Amino acid sequence: MTRFPGYPFASRWFAHPARAGLRQHYVDEGAGEPLLFLHGNPSWSYLWRRPILALRDRFRCVAPDHIGMGLSDKPAAGDYLHTLASRVDDLDALTSHLIADRGAPDKGWTLVMHDWGGPIGMAWACRHPGRVARLVVLNTAAFPNPHGERARLPLRLPLWLLGDTALGARLILRHNLFARGATWRPLGVRRRMPALVREAFLAPYDRPEHRVAIQHFIQDIPLRPRDPAWPILDGMGRELHRFADRPALIGWGLRDPVFDPAMLACWRRHLPRARTHVYPRAGHYVLEDAHEQLVPAIGDFLEGNG
Template identity: 75%
Template sequence: MTGFPDYPFTSRWFAHPRRDGLRQHYLDEGAGQPVLFLHGNPSWSYLWRRPILALRDEFRCVAPDHIGMGLSDKPGAGRYPYDLAARVDDLDALTDHLVGDAGAPEQGWTLVLHDWGGPIGMAWACRHPDRVARLVLLNTAAFPNPHGERVRPLLRLPYRVLRDTRLGTRLFLRHNLFARGATWRPLGVRRRMPAPVRSAFLAPYDRPEHRVAIQRFVQDIPLRPGDPSWRLLQATGASLGQFADRPTLIAWGTDDPVFDRAVLDEWRRRFPAARIRVYPGAGHYLLEDAHADLVPAIRSFLLAL
């Protein structure tokens, strides 16, 4: 797959030795202090195209696609765990490769996190706190849901359908409803996506067997003790205080129906010194709705430190 709008990057792949050689696609653009971009579900590294283009003249920009997502290999459910711990292990292996074999520094990493990138990135950061220099948090979380065990209204039906009925396989694998919905107003964006951009977001998920990770990410949402990823999420949230002294930029689209103001308030409580930029009228994909202001803000934040 080629020709994605504003994605003029060199594709790279890392073969995971502990995953039977499964290949993880990633971008590694520019030179300088490393900036690690971690996407969520159902996006991929295409989400980061504008920040990478704006930063690669000064920074080394690394943006992996999680296994099963984007241009990475898409194994069946029996070949890959598809849980939070596996994602963190994958990130560990990739960054160790970059540090050990590709000249990346051990320290001075900036994490830029969106959606599931928050739990994955911050759980990784808890393993390597000395590596992390700065944080940029975009409509994400890395702690238990401040609403408790209740799924937010937008996810309530998909969550139940995916977990409990065969209808989930039909809607989310056969018809790609979750990924398509994320590109529509008002579910994922508030401004209409241009058709070529929407096609680029959906391109990696072109047939049912390429959509397993989308389904499994929703199934893995940890809401209560006993959920497979609950302990790791809870431990990550309990350890976030060690990063409260890191320079942090929090940018938030206020029209996100899942990562709402209660999640933003929880970040404020945990990181009281963080710089906050709020974008009224921007949705979950705030880099699509608010990029004209947000991308320069990220660049200014990184260059000022």
């Protein structure tokens, strides 16, 4: 049995020259058209184990761990800018390396995105629209919260508490509350995770210094125009129409407490031709709750839109 059940993949590493050699871990399995799997907070490439296993015989499956997350290096707060802009730059550097040095094609990429993977992936796509062939969207956003002002008060308080207070630092850094909560019912999943799977999701965040990126992801969530990541999020929201002609699949867990039906409706307006699969009993980690239906649906979509 591997260290992480269902994740029998070789580890690969990219040393970022502009990041003092910080190593980014990624999975690169199979051959064919490239699929770029982008996770969010507080998960890592382990989230993608099932679709990679199902698709690597037909596609090249690339799944990075963002710096500070998963098996990538975990710099201290002062050694790396844990911002959306940095994440997009990191993805740009990694994909450029894969194209220049690892035989990946310049075009024909499919983005598969969850949670923060949506803003990171779509910001990268806005830089390189000609590279993107298809989109797979799973409980994420790439536009300002459609609830507008109504979303700010109920979200601002818990985000401030977790991201900017001493109590929040203790809960996240000392007790790993955010990552643990994401593996619990009903916060992140609606069906109980097997113990070994839950341990695998939590394994990279085994001590406080390995949880810095989790906290900074929370601090970087943009709700208002003065938030640092807002211009990127707002800008990509204005640019999503450029991808309306791309084949797209939306897979959505309706029991997600954050990425709710209003966000799903927003995606459907931006991508009116998208094939949509809704899972009423699935939560935020839709690939954990509904993988029996969702993974084959992704495969069918990719085969039908080559």
